[in-house]
Amino acid sequence: MIQLQQPKGWVDNEDKELLQAPCPPIPDFTIQDPWRVLRIQGEMVEGFDALSKIGPAAAIFGSARFNESNPYYQAAEAIARQLATAGLAVISGGGPGIMEAANKGAYQVNGVSVGCGIQLPREPFPNPYQTIALKFRYFFVRKLMFIKYAVAFIIMPGGFGTMDELFEALTLVQTDKIDHFPIVLYDRGYWKGLIDWMEEKMVAAGCIDLSDLKLFQVVEDPEEAAQIVINASRENGYLNQPC
Secondary structure (H helix, E strand, O other): EEEEEOOOOOOOHHHHHOOOOOOOOOHHHOOHHHHHHHHHHHHHHHHHHOOOOOOEEEEEEEEOOOOOOOOOHHHHHHHHHHHHHHHHHEEOOOOOHHHHHHHHHHHHHOOOOEEEEEEEEOOOOOOOOOEEEEEOOOHHHHHHHHHEEEEEEEEOOOOOOHHHHHHHHHHHHOOOOOOOOOOEOOOOHHHHHHHHHHHHHOOOOOOHHHHHHHHHEEOOOOHHHHHHHHHHHHOOOOOOOOO
């Protein structure tokens, strides 16, 4: 397992401090924004160094609040297992719930299982199913790693954080800032209300085009979710074609 060591004096509210408006005077240079830029740069370098050789990867997102008896947890584990068996690395947020399930599924078949963790109240400890375990201070650096090293996103049911990752990916694909990779939503029943609202409100108001709703796919079956990603990875040359 690769574990990036945190510097002494680890603080878990770096994002809050960074985003606060300055209130002068600030006597200590080491807590001023120019110094933070160096720490942000360090996190990026460490993340790039650790993940640059993992190969094609799929990121799996979802709630941290599900335990292993939850059907969504079990589905995420099955999806990750199939992805890793096909040769894809699996990336999660490194915490409990769906993140744990994703790492566990890959870990069980000796796949590359990456956790990009961050200190949060509901995620105090990393899950134990990681072959590469990273810890970030800053949300936006952590999110950069997901986007940079994933060739697909699988979005399981989740809360605000899951929605954040979903809409960031949709925005970047819609605006051609990243390749149009698969964005797969699991469980139509969970996502139906949101998708209906997009069509009835966002499309109707002209805020998005109807074609934008084709930027993602909705599935009901773990095998289908994994196969969409595997097929796309093969078509795009990330995986060898089957014999």
